[in-house]
Amino acid sequence: MWNRMHKPSKLFYGAGKWRAIALASVVLITITYVVINREKSNPASGLINPKKASFQSSIQFRPSLELLNGTDVIWQIPNSPKAALFIAHGCGVRAANFWDNYPGCLNCTGLPEERIFVLRALERKFAVLTISSLDRCWSFEETKNVKWIIKWWIVTNELGRLPIVAMGASSGGYFVSALAAEMRFSSITVMIAEGMFQSMGVPKDYPPTLFVHMPKDQFSMKKIQFSMRVLRQNGVPVKEIRCMQFPLYPDLFSDRIPGLNHTVSSKLYDIFSHKRFIDGNGYMKHDGRQTQWKEAVIQRNIIPENYQLLNHIEEELNLAFAYHEMTSFQADEILDWFESHMN
Numbered sequence: 001m002w003n004r005m006h007k008p009s010k011l012f013y014g015a016g017k018w019r020a021i022a023l024a025s026v027v028l029i030t031i032t033y034v035v036i037n038r039e040k041s042n043p044a045s046g047l048i049n050p051k052k053a054s055f056q057s058s059i060q061f062r063p064s065l066e067l068l069n070g071t072d073v074i075w076q077i078p079n080s081p082k083a084a085l086f087i088a089h090g091c092g093v094r095a096a097n098f099w100d101n102y103p104g105c106l107n108c109t110g111l112p113e114e115r116i117f118v119l120r121a122l123e124r125k126f127a128v129l130t131i132s133s134l135d136r137c138w139s140f141e142e143t144k145n146v147k148w149i150i151k152w153w154i155v156t157n158e159l160g161r162l163p164i165v166a167m168g169a170s171s172g173g174y175f176v177s178a179l180a181a182e183m184r185f186s187s188i189t190v191m192i193a194e195g196m197f198q199s200m201g202v203p204k205d206y207p208p209t210l211f212v213h214m215p216k217d218q219f220s221m222k223k224i225q226f227s228m229r230v231l232r233q234n235g236v237p238v239k240e241i242r243c244m245q246f247p248l249y250p251d252l253f254s255d256r257i258p259g260l261n262h263t264v265s266s267k268l269y270d271i272f273s274h275k276r277f278i279d280g281n282g283y284m285k286h287d288g289r290q291t292q293w294k295e296a297v298i299q300r301n302i303i304p305e306n307y308q309l310l311n312h313i314e315e316e317l318n319l320a321f322a323y324h325e326m327t328s329f330q331a332d333e334i335l336d337w338f339e340s341h342m343n
């Protein structure tokens with residue numbers, strides 16, 4: 001844009017006054033046009049303030065659980081719910097990872113992003129349902145099963161009058177995109193996945209679809225852009241949220257991981273900084289999955305013998321690097337999306 005602006009200005013030399021004014025107006029109009037259109041086509045910004053989204057909440061986890069059709073079904077319903085939200089996890093994650101341990105759910109160990117997402121949804125009066133896939137990842141043979149469980153849950157809890165929405169991350173994102181072809185959601189969110197549109201096309205009356213993704217994963221982004229184009233061509237409302245990297249700061253881990261205190265959090269930060277896993281501004285230099293940070297942390301004996309915490313820290317590192325991870329930072333925008341398509 002700025003190059004374009006500079007080139008015509010050369011023409012001003014020796015030009016008549018009116019020609020200069022006319023040209024200037026054209027340039028100005030062009031710039032205005034470009035700026036306006038850029039804003040219009042700009043996806044919602046993924047710039048975030050990590051501190052804004054701490055794990056603190058007025059909500060208490062009091063989920064109910066049931067073993068149904070061979071899988072764990074865990075849910076919580078706030079007073080006067082406004083919608084029902086089904087969440088499909090990513091590979092290796094279980095329904096129990098969306099909730100904190102409590103006497104009714106001894107297996108529950110919330111992963112930081114999963115649990116914060118559920119808290120935000122409950123705060124905003126969404127009834128939340130999580131189901132474990134039969135295997136590590138979702139398979140499309142499960143759609144019938146999950147449909148049955150969702151219906152059972154809705155009938156049992158008298159939620160029949162509420163809009164139903166769904167969100168899935170990664171494997172869960174593919175799954176939700178396919179499930180939406182078989183049952184009625186008022187809108188869906190597909191996180192860090194492009195969905196199944198390439199193989200299944202766009203079924204009739206497909207619900208409005210929000211893609212939440214991390215553009216650092218260029219390969220996925222291209223596929224997501226393809227899905228968005230296909231959905232738009234079929235008249236389906238589509239939106240994207242791009243999640244960007246953010247710098248670590250000393251309190252990041254204690255702000256987001258229950259059971260990890262401020263002292264441990266700043267020690268972790270110091271190690272990452274000392275080992276140069278992060279640059280001078282706090283940004284992860286490489287994907288945490290390819291960084292030897294666990295060895296460094298274990299060596300210093302900082303984490304009490306609780307390897308679960310390592311997984312929780314890893315999730316935050318993946319997120320800070322902004323590469324293929326579940327995120328709750330955009331929970332409010334995602335819930336806004338659901339709320340804007342409820343009629």
Ligand SMILES: *[C@@H]1O[C@H](CO)[C@@H](O)[C@H](O)[C@H]1NC(C)=O
Nearest residue numbers: 065066067072096106107108
């Ligand atoms: C608790 O976890 C164990 C092992 O992962 C699993 O076999 C069991 O089904 C879980 N129980 C509940 C109630 O979720």
Ligand SMILES: *[C@@H]1O[C@H](CO)[C@@H](O)[C@H](O)[C@H]1NC(C)=O
Nearest residue numbers: 068069070144145146148149
């Ligand atoms: C799930 O389990 C219920 C109760 O056992 C059964 O009636 C139902 O047919 C099952 N659904 C599917 C899809 O297998």
Ligand SMILES: *[C@@H]1O[C@H](CO)[C@@H](O)[C@H](O)[C@H]1NC(C)=O
Nearest residue numbers: 260261262263264302303304
């Ligand atoms: C922080 O947690 C560590 C590990 O659990 C513990 O040793 C330490 O005493 C705690 N510090 C404070 C100030 O609570």
